Amino acid sequence: MAKTDKTRAKGAKADATTGDAKAPGKRPGRSTTTARGETSTAARKGATRTTRTAKEEGGAVPGGTEGGTTSTRTVRASGPRAGVSAAKAAGNARVGNRQDAVRRDANLRADLREFASARPKGWNHDEWVALLDDLRGRGHDVTDTAAVGMSLERERLAVHLEAIPGMGPRRVESLVGRYHTLYSLRQAGADELAELPGMNRALAERVHQQFA
Numbered sequence: 001m002a003k004t005d006k007t008r009a010k011g012a013k014a015d016a017t018t019g020d021a022k023a024p025g026k027r028p029g030r031s032t033t034t035a036r037g038e039t040s041t042a043a044r045k046g047a048t049r050t051t052r053t054a055k056e057e058g059g060a061v062p063g064g065t066e067g068g069t070t071s072t073r074t075v076r077a078s079g080p081r082a083g084v085s086a087a088k089a090a091g092n093a094r095v096g097n098r099q100d101a102v103r104r105d106a107n108l109r110a111d112l113r114e115f116a117s118a119r120p121k122g123w124n125h126d127e128w129v130a131l132l133d134d135l136r137g138r139g140h141d142v143t144d145t146a147a148v149g150m151s152l153e154r155e156r157l158a159v160h161l162e163a164i165p166g167m168g169p170r171r172v173e174s175l176v177g178r179y180h181t182l183y184s185l186r187q188a189g190a191d192e193l194a195e196l197p198g199m200n201r202a203l204a205e206r207v208h209q210q211f212a
Contacts, residue, residue, distance in 0.1 A: 107138075107140070108135070108140050111134075111140070112152045112155045113159065116159050120156075132145065153182070154181070156181075157180065157185060158176050160182065161176065161207070164206055166202075166206065167203070174197065175196070186212070193207055
């Protein structure tokens with residue numbers, strides 16, 4: 001009996017040392033793995049809660065942005081959409097500038113056409129200076145007087161060409177774009193005019209006679 005009691009005492013001591021390792025239905029080492037898994041899950045949940053709390057409070061999130069929801073919206077506003085909006089605004093501005101330039105040019109041509117139509121035989125220096133003052137008063141840029149003078153010569157040539165029977169807008173524009181001034185057109189003979197696109201011999205003769 002003494003020996004049996006001694007053996008039982010040793011078994012109890014072994015059970016106390018190994019803990020739950022010998023419990024029924026459990027395998028050695030499983031409890032340790034489960035504890036680690038639970039610890040990792042708890043850590044991830046804790047990190048998630050920390051991140052959410054930081055965002056709600058507007059704090060700094062490691063590896064993220066400051067200011068929570070506000071900073072996130074700011075980043076989005078400065079992203080691709082903001083670049084597209086800026087490019088679109090710049091494009092609209094360029095289109096608007098071109099339209100303004102075309103409008104100013106059309107207004108200047110109309111004023112020059114009025115001046116040239118009233119003086120089919122030309123104008124003197126005083127009239128030219130008065131025209132520049134008048135154009136300046138109407139808001140036109142007359143800094144480049146040579147360019148303004150050339151535009152006036154083209155309008156004068158167009159006025160004379162439009163008075164010739166059979167000269168349509170396209171033919172007038174073509175001849176004005178080629179010769180620019182009455183003087184240059186007068187240097188061209190009927191043969192040269194007849195060879196131009198859109199012209200014929202009879203029309204070339206009429207033009208030549210008009211400016212001979």
